[in-house]
Amino acid sequence: MIFFGRGSLQLACALVILLHTGSAVGFNSTSAAATARCVKRERQALLMSKQSCNCTKPEVLLQFESALRIDLQSPEVDFELFEREILDLSFTSVIKELPSYIRGWTPRTYPYKSLVDKHGVLSTWGSEERRKDCCSWTGVKCTDKTGHVIWLDLHDKSFSGTLNPSLFELQHLTVLNLSWNYITSSRIPKSISSLKQLKYLDLSFNSLSGSLPSLLGNLTILRSLDLRFNEFYNVENLGWLFHLSSLKHLDLSGIDLSKVNSWLQVVNKLPHLTNLELNLCNLLNVVQQPLPMINTSTSLAVLDLSSNNLIAPLFQWLFNFSNILVHLDLFGNQLQGFIPESFGNMIFLEELYLGSNQFEGGIQISFGNLCKLRLLDLSSNNLKAMLPEVFGNLSGCLDLTLETLNTLNGTAPNFIGLLSELQELYISENSLNGVITDAHFSKLSKLKGLAMSSNFLSFNSSLDWIPSFQLDDIFLSSCKLGPKFSKWLQTQKTFSSLDISSNGISDSIPKWFWELSSRVNYLNISCNHIYGILPYLSMKFSDYAGIDFSQNKLEGPLPLFPANITSLFLSNNGFSGNISSLCSTSSKTLELLDISFNQLSGELPDCLPSWPNLKILSLGHNHLFGKIASSTGSLNKLETFGLRNNSFSGEIPSSLGDCNHLQFVDLSHNNFSGPVADWIGGRLGYLTYLLLGSNNFYGDISLRLCQLTNIVVLDFFNNSLSGSIPWCIHNMTTLTRKENLDSDHSHLFRSIGRYFLSEDVYVDKANIVWKGEVYEFEKNLKNLRLIDLSSNKLNGEIPQQICSLFELVQLNLSRNQLTGRIPADIGQMRNLESLDLSQNQLSGQLPSSMSQLSFLNTLNLSNNNFYGRIPSSTQLQSFSAYAFDGNCALCGPPLTPRCPEDEKPLDSGGRYI
Ligand SMILES: *[C@@H]1O[C@H](CO)[C@@H](O)[C@H](O)[C@H]1NC(C)=O
């Protein structure tokens, strides 16, 4: 799967702003480096923001004063506040001496950080004589006249660290751009409000947190404010925006605004606003307030409200000014009903996204009047219209302008062939049916993107078809292209993405296929019946490419793969030979390697450390053997480690505990031995699935296992573990609480989206014995909560703490040597559906609380020493007698022996009275 980034527009906008910025500040680049006009105080401020400072006293004070806006000389220092703010600003340097007038406050060591410049991009910044002219430093520009710093652009420099308040000494700044770094300040320092000249502020794509300071309202001449995709929280008030009356561009995307109930009013009062972007802001309560009328002077041209929870009443507001909108994005909301006719009046619209809503019915409106419309997205709604209906009789001008069509349910879009300007046709994942032929494409010579995956379409083309287009992106999954490789693909020489998965292709890969394109970043031919041997993957893949050949009939040795890819799926094929051939490639980018379900042999290669970014390593179901080398511990990004069903042996090296991002470990069905050692507990705090079944592990189950607080599946089935079940088992807190897991079993890995590096999802799979049968769990693995310790040599009693695992769904302790009673409170485990305690030496009466296990549908208590009456409940009496077999003294339904107290009393001669 690949994500279609919808980011083309963002990129375009960004470019516009950048150009705009250049001219707005009137920067004169030719003379900047010529003379040292740099203001000393500003130079120091810049330097301080770069370095962790070993500050001398006056500098420290200067910083405190500017950062905290409190006068340290004043006796009325609020020390509590003072201290809180210092901590908040994360000082690291040792502040030993502070003037005696700050009484009542004990100087201490405070962490102080600044921008951490790992890659040395600020090497031009320095205090030495030759580097003194801060106007010629990277990212800095000054005015000619006064030499003040007016421009600071440090975007995308991989800075970490925090925002140093000294930055805000630069009081003449008009542009500040720190976007795309890893800055983690726990809030925006208040002193930012001293940047009174600021016109462009961009802090987007960092990790700034805290609330949005209302002091931003002091930046009264701001034209552009971009704070999107940080980690701000508790944003309740946007009232400060009223003060920014020159604002043209506002982007708060990705910031939770659900607590703000006035965003519409605020927006209405910004008379110059042209771009408003509130994507993914959790906007929801539009309907609960009277909708304000929009200020008639509004100039809004670009409005992005996508991926919120907006519902239909929004339209009243929208249609007030809709006639000037150029770009409208309402994708991913909860808009319902018919698509309002008023959309037909938005005659300036160039791009309209209405996808992923709940629009229904046919389409009454005519898009035919939207003569500028280039992009229309109606995907994923409940629209039933046929496409011709949508576009009326095509008397409009749409056929001349539409470049991207992302559409809906219906029959095969016949008239698409008329849209000769079309550049992008995205109709994937709909319910379109019918046959597409090459004739449909005869006029589409400008087509660049074609996505028709996952419909009910067939794509039939004549053998000698030579398309008039050269595609960049080809997504034709499930289009019935087989049984041969489509020959027309040979004409496509420049594509970067190709997905022809699930097309019933039973063919070997033709030679020409490997000479197709020289910049592939996504190649997916999975789920076909493609056979043959793969050559060296010589197609020139670009950095971060993803390759998926899984689920075919490929054979022979594993192919050599290019170094800079991020994912390689080769699972479910017939590859054979030694996996050490993989070692020919070391890769700093590889994040995912799945070669499970093949015929591979050999030992776990010792080259694993040469793939330091590996997150997912799936080698299950092969013929691999040997030990896990301790160097595996160097894979400290590893999240999924699957070795299931091979012949690995030896002990688990304790270094595996260094892989402290592990979430999913499946070592089952091998010959591993040794203790289930301490490496597991303590260090692997994210571990959620631990499957060690059918090996030769022995020894006690360490108490440290209880530190796996995130565990949801613990499967030690069929080993030789002894000792007792850890009493601290209730520390596995995810099993005790109903909560959403922090980390479930899906993992993000990098892939190239349509426009930029994006992320894709890998979902773990596991074969698990579920109510007595083996099932493969994939998506539904997420809801599984089970402990299986069966077929070991465990002894002692079942700890009563186990009853706190309220969320446990399956508990299997069968075939051990457990003694004692079933804990009395077992009825607390309300979610239990399957309980197997068979073949132990448990005894006593069955606790009456068992009758509360109302979801129980699989039960086995056979072959123990239980006695007495089986508690009564709908569930317990519904099981067959086998569930209670081999316990000579159990009685009452569903068993036939009646309990003594149910018997009529006997007379002295043993006869019923
Ligand atoms: C900041 O830099 C980014 C990345 O180049 C750019 O997209 C954005 O427009 C810049 N912001 C400003 C306000 O100049």
Ligand SMILES: *[C@@H]1O[C@H](CO)[C@@H](O)[C@H](O)[C@H]1NC(C)=O
């Ligand atoms: C830029 O510098 C050049 C050369 O010093 C000068 O001729 C020109 O007037 C300057 N432009 C501005 C806008 O200051």
Ligand SMILES: *[C@@H]1O[C@H](CO)[C@@H](O)[C@H](O)[C@H]1NC(C)=O
């Ligand atoms: C601060 O002092 C430490 C120890 O003297 C030194 O290692 C470090 O380089 C200094 N940092 C700066 C930025 O001067």
Ligand SMILES: *[C@@H]1O[C@H](CO)[C@@H](O)[C@H](O)[C@H]1NC(C)=O
């Ligand atoms: C910010 O604005 C408020 C009023 O809006 C004012 O009271 C305050 O003094 C200003 N702060 C600065 C630092 O300019």
Ligand SMILES: *[C@@H]1O[C@H](CO)[C@@H](O)[C@H](O)[C@H]1NC(C)=O
């Ligand atoms: C398309 O229509 C069919 C039949 O009316 C419906 O079952 C299906 O959910 C719709 N699909 C989409 C993506 O709207």
Ligand SMILES: *[C@@H]1O[C@H](CO)[C@@H](O)[C@H](O)[C@H]1NC(C)=O
């Ligand atoms: C790609 O590989 C080359 C050499 O193999 C290396 O120089 C380059 O940095 C790599 N690119 C990335 C993004 O890792």
Ligand SMILES: *[C@@H]1O[C@H](CO)[C@@H](O)[C@H](O)[C@H]1NC(C)=O
């Ligand atoms: C169980 O959890 C408690 C509370 O978090 C902790 O103090 C205790 O050490 C844990 N016990 C074990 C054996 O891990």
